[in-house]
Amino acid sequence: MAKIETQMLKGTLDNAILMIIAQGETYGYALLQQLQDAGFGVIPEGTVYPLLLKMQRNGLIVAHRHAIATGPDRKYYRITAAGEAHLQAFLPQWKQLTTAMNRLIAGQEG
Amino acid sequence: MAKIETQMLKGTLDNAILMIIAQGETYGYALLQQLQDAGFGVIPEGTVYPLLLKMQRNGLIVAHRHAIATGPDRKYYRITAAGEAHLQAFLPQWKQLTTAMNRLIAGQEG
DNA sequence: TTTGCATACATTGCTTTACAAAGTACCTGG
């Protein structure tokens, strides 16, 4: 999986993570793999963990720590109503940006 | 035209500008309007002009100043071979990012 | 036993980027 230019992820990665959480409770370390599976390439821990903390501070997600049989505790995240609202605000912006870009790209190739 | 969250433009806006220049020589002040027409919303001068200077330093575009009959001089920009190569490297990354995001969004709605 | 590795999360500091704000300068219309 190719690595996406990091600048391009700004303002997008957080919403990607929020969508993954919205589609099923998960925890940080698992998210690293889920992001890769989704096609974002390798996203380092130093990116994901601070992001999760920030989203928690902003009330977009809530966490609850869970001890498991084997290995360190996990922090599971769930999306909040504010998080859902945030996603609803993001979607049209993403649409606008990709529409504008794809039109330029079409003019580039065609 | 709605305003796109500025973080989302990082690493994308430069390539949008590069594509506009690739599709026909233009100058900074005209670019402001072209970006808006393309659907990016209002992009301020404090964003576009520094970006053009940086792209020039990086050899992606070349400029030549042109005096016109009425009003201040204009700096017209043309894309270079390095600029074309830069675009060719950008396109698959953009494709990868939008593919990954759109798949998540589909899972969000469907 | 102990070394190493995978799991799991947190923190500090760096770099890049969009942007606000302010400035310079030209020309036209009221």
Add this chain to the structure above:
DNA sequence: CCAGGTACTTTGTAAAGCAATGTATGCAAA
């Protein structure tokens, strides 16, 4: 004359991704 549109520049700020480093747990191999 002066307000406003045209046209470009510069300085400083805030935000985000990430490298690097650290902490801690449990298991497997040596």
